[in-house]
Every structure is written in C-alpha cells, then in structure tokens.
Amino acid sequence: MLPYLTTTKPVRRIRYIIFLRDVLILALTTFGGPQVHLAMFYDRFVQKRRYLTEEELLELNALGQVLPGPTSTQTITAIGFKIGGPNLAYITLFIWVLPAVSIMTAAGMGIYYLEQQKLSLQFARFIQPMAVGFMVVAGYRIGQKVIKNQISLALAITAAVVAYLFRSPVMTPIVLLVGGLTTALTYAKQERMEKQPLRVQWANFFLWLGVFIGAATLGAFTQSLPVRLFENFYRNGSFVFGGGQVLTPMLYNEFVAFKHYLTREEFLSGLGLVQAVPGPVFAFASYIGALSMRDAGMHGQFWGSFVSTAGIFLPGTFLIFFVYRFWEQLKRYRVVRASLEGINAASTGLTAAAAIALFEPMAPYWPSVAVVVLTIGILLYTKIPSYVLIFGGLLAGILL
Template identity: 30%
Template sequence: MTNVTMNDRSPWAVFLIFLRLGLTSFGGPIAHLGYFRDEFVTRRQWLTERSYADLVALCQFLPGPASSQVGMALGLSRSGYAGALAAWAGFTLPSAIALILFALGIASYGDAMPSGLLHGLKVVAVAVVAQAVWGMARNLCPDALRVTIMAAATCFVLLLPSAWGQVGAIAIAAIIGLLLFKPQPGAAHDPLPIVMRSRVGIFWLTLFFALLMGLPLLAALFPNPALSMVDAFYRAGSLVFGGGHVVLPLLQAEVVPSGRVSNESFLAGYGATQAVPGPLFTFAAFLGASMNEAPTGWLGGLICLLAIFAPSFLLVVGALPFWERLRRNPRTQAALFGINAAVVGLLLAALYQPVWTSAIHEPQDFGLALVALVALILWKLPPWLVVVGSGIAGWSMSTVL
C-alpha cells in the first residue's frame, strides 16, 4: 500500500506533480533520475527501489532520453496513456516554453540570470545524484559481489565515456549476473503497476519502425519543410543512445549546413538549454522556433519538440509489456541482479563526471554541496526547496567572494 491518496491517479494530478519537477529539476538526466527516485520511490511510494532500478535499466537500453522515458512510464503506471502524456507535458513544457521564448528574441535571457545562480544549480545536482547513489546502493548492492560489480561498472564507464560504454557495462553485468547469481524460482518480485498486452506492445513497436523507415521516403516523395523537420527530428530521437548531449551533433548536422539555423544561433540555444530545468531534448523546441523557413516560431518549436520525443513514447510503451514478462523469469532476475548493481555504478560514474567535475571547483562549492546533501538526507527538505536555496547561495557567494 502507498501512503498517498487515490486522487494522484488522475492525469491532472500526474501533470501537476511532473510540472513541479519540470520547473525544478536542474542538473541533467542523471540528476533527473535522482529527483524521480526521491519523489516516486521514497516520498510517494509509487513503486519499489528494485522496480525503479529495473525501469531505469530498461530505459538505459532504449534510444532516447532515459529520464523522460522513465517519467512517461511512471505516468503510464498511474493514469494510462493520458498519464504518460501528462507526465511528459509537465516535465517538458517549462523548459520548452522558455527556449521558444529565447528563440523568439529574448536575447537578454542569459544576461538576466544573476551571476553565480547557474553555478549554484550545478552544485545542488551533486547532492541530488549523491543521495540517489547512496540510497540505491544500500538497496541494490547488499553484498560484496554486487558492490564489486558496481565499482567495476563505475571504472568501466569512466574509462570508456560514451553511450556504448554505458550499454557495454550493463551488458557485461547482465552476463555476470546470469553466471554467478542463482535466484530461486518464484523469488520475491516487485512488478511495475502497468498492465499491457503483448499485442499492444507489438502495435507500438511496429508504428515506431514504420515511422522510422517511412518518414524519409515521404520527405523525399513530397518535399515540404514541415515534413522534412519531422523526419530529421524523429530520426535523431530514434537513433541516439546515451542521453541528450549525444543528440547535439546529429541535430547540428541536420539544421546548420542546410542553413535552417545559423551556427551562432545553434550555439546560443545550446547555452540557454543548460540554464533551464528539464530534459536536454527540449533544445529541439529552440531549433524549431529558430528555423529560417516556415514553419517557425511557436508552431515550428512544437513540431520539432513532438517529433524528437515521439520515438521515446513509442519505444517505452512498446517494450514495457515484454520487459515485465521477462523480468519474472529466474534467469532474467539473475541478470537483473547484475544490471541493477551496474546501474548504481553508472550513477556513481556520473556523480564524478560530469556532475562533480563541472560543479566543484572551490572549497565553498564543496561546502554548499555538503549542506545540500545534509538538507536532503537528514533534514528531509523537499528537493525543489534545496534547489532554490542552492541557487540563491551560489548567487550570494559570487557577489561576496
């Protein structure tokens, strides 16, 4: 039983919960997973630690933004397809709207941010990720073997800092789990509260591949700027592993050489994307609103935003029915023991690079991160309040020191 009332199963309630996260979740995809864990595992108890780790592992395997896919799956679990849409909209729209406004000419957007505020938001991400690593390690790495897998995965990813390094670490951990862990048939299982039939999953996966193969053909047969944009951004969202930063070279190759967006605007938009909460994929909204050919503005931003996120929705709802069936199998459970430990290792690696290295430069940065961590773990303050406080503290230190 959860300690929340049934009214949080309505799509509107799901939207409001994710809207708050979309307004306060700074720090990139790994930090987002930390915010989600605190909100939905610790606070609201929508699912267990083990189920959350399994869901993260699934979304790490899928192309696209893992944190957004986890959010869609959580919304789906509470309120069906409307809940998945509500979760995506709440988490994505704040940053998308801000970036479209920036693209429409608010050149002072970056200058209006007080000095040190953005740095304070980077520092609080250190505390958020550290809290997630600590909490997940206690639950998912209870013995020496799984701690060893966690440490090995951390080193592996740090030595091979790429999307394929992450996938490789998870795959190797799965093989180790198959070989070394022997769960009993019928062992304790924490299923996701999502009931979907296999044929429904097959439908969504078929639609994903049909669009992936069909959109380039349609764009070639019927030359149209809007259709060309949908094709380019859908392809980018379909083929990128490793999160938002990996999609940037693909998007630049699509929009800059063709003259749709100048390189100066591209780089300015990327800088602005770092200053807003939510998923990095909302950079697509900036690019759509910045196009030199119609559709542009709000319509162009919306088209590109929907196109780049559509593969994420289709893949996660298509894969979930099969994932839930697989993870009940004892051999799959054995593999998941290793995978879950590796996921913690990936989080630990991310805590160092890029979260720690991009935020902790001075002794006062370490002090602020430590205070934020204490506020989250011991004082039990809500993450959004710690985010706001850290931003103010970062601005204050930049004016005093």
C-alpha cells in the same frame, strides 16, 4: 468503489474523466523521484479512489522498474491501461507529462533567449553545482539498494571506470548489457518459482523495434536533425534502467561530451531546474531538444522539444504495453530476476562516472565545491524537498 468497466458507457466515461482529472492533479503536484510519486499514487489511486489494490499498484511499479524507461510514467500509464485499455493509457501518458514538458521547454527557450540578449546567466550559478550534488546523492542512494555483494560492487566500479574513460553514447547499452548478462549467470541463487507457459502478444514489441530501426535508418539517410534527435532519445529511452538519475549521465555523454549540442553550463542549469518541476524527470529531454534546435528559431525549438519528448517517452510506453500482458509468467523465470541485479549495479556506475565528469571543472573553485558539499549534506541529513533547494539556489543567485 467506483464502478468497473462492465457498467454502461456513460458511467465508464465519467469514471475515465475523474481518473484523468486525478492524473492531472498528480502531474501538477508530484515533486521528487519515483519513490515520492509512488506514495502519491497510493494516496490517490488506492486509498482515495480505489481504482486498484495496494498489491496491484506495487506490482505495476515493480514492472516499471524492471523495464527500460521512466518508472513513474510507466506505472501511471499501466494504471490507465488497466482501467480503460490502451486508448485511456495514451491519454494518461499525455496528461501526466504535459505540465513538466511545457515548463522544461519554456526553460530551454528562456535560457537561449537570455544568451541571445547577452544577459547574464549568473542567477543560475548555484544551480549548476547543486545539480552535481543531486547526482551524487542519487548515485549513493541507488548504490545502497542495489550493491549487495562483491559481484555487484565490481560491476558498479567497472561501469564507472569504463564510462569515465570512454565517453561515447555507444558504451552505455554495452555496459548495461554486460552487467545484466554477468548476474544472469548466477540465476541459480534465485528462488525457484513455478513456471507457467508464456503467452506472448508481439504487436507492441514489433512496434517498438520497428520505430527503433526505422528512426535509425531514416536519421542515417536524411541527416535531418529532428529525426536524429528523435532517434537519439528513442535509443536512450530504450536502454535506460533506473529512472531519471541514470538517464542523466547518458544524456550528458550524448549531447554534451560527444555531440556538443549543449554546453556543460546549459546542461547543468537544466538538470537543476528539472528538480524543481512536478512530474517526470524525463521531461529534461524537452529542455535538451529545445536547445539542440536553437538555430532553427522558435518554431524549431518547439519541434526539437516535441520530437525529443516523443523519443524519450515512447519506448517505455510500447514496452510496458508489451510486457504487461504476460508479466505474471515472465517474473517467474530466475534468469530474468537475476539479470536485473547486474543492470542496476551498472547503472550505479554510470551515475558515478557522470557525477565525476561534471564535478571536475568545478574542483578548482571553492565556492562551487562548497555548494556541492552543502547540497549533499542537506539532501542526506534533512527532509527539505529538492524543489525548495532549487528555488533557494535561484533566489540566492538573483540576490547575490
């Protein structure tokens, strides 16, 4: 096992460098969602390097699941925090997201360049219905895990109907809050655990809240697009439970249906492409940010990507730093565990509503419907990785 933090500074520095190299390797090779990421974290961090035990890894992953934000990113950031404190955690976050963010920023700029040159985007025509298929399967798999009784089923259906009928970004946190409060009332069904006094260090919570309020206030007064982009993504990152699958309908409602920063075709093309990119699915924000500031030129697109990336990843980072210190005590409260059931059920409904909204314009065109159905079938009944499907779709679009 590698030396612990009580060793000398040179040894600790070498340990940190090895750890960050491992993070970079994972950032370049982890295709798929949080479940795949967790398996690769286990192989490298537990079995190969023994930075932490299997139990510690699973606990950090569980903590990421109950907090808003990207689960895999919060898990690997928390591992960095456990090994070397907040400074190493921030470097870990940067290295983990950099490859995916760079690729998706380039994709956003590339899509805009093709549009400017009046070049055809037909090469991506199969990617768009495939993205809908990915969303349907994601919603189905989430539903299998979180819909356990009539209450959670009712919450999922209600969330889907409300999100479909009222396509405003304001509805998303309301739906999640109502879902959590509903099942929190059933806390008596949860197993009783011995409680310990909460010792809370509030610094990171106030940091999260201060940035939240400050960005909203500054955006309202200045009406600056970069500031508003940061606020939009920061707000979404503060309320998304369940990872990238749940983030997608939130971003669609905000930036396509409500604000029209992107066309539906641009959104679906990016959603498909991000499935073929290693690292966190939340890097989709970088693509949206770049396209949202297309009118400001290349410099503006880089700036849009930067503020959007910072906005989507910072809330989860602040909150994982805040809760990590008293998680052992917090998870013993039944009302906390009970509220997660409603939040997860409502998230399933949000995903279903977005999938329906994205599929509607495709319904009259049988080739698009066929691609959606074929994608769903391949994902459910084969073990073909998602990135292989996307590359296949791109190749078919180019050849045909």
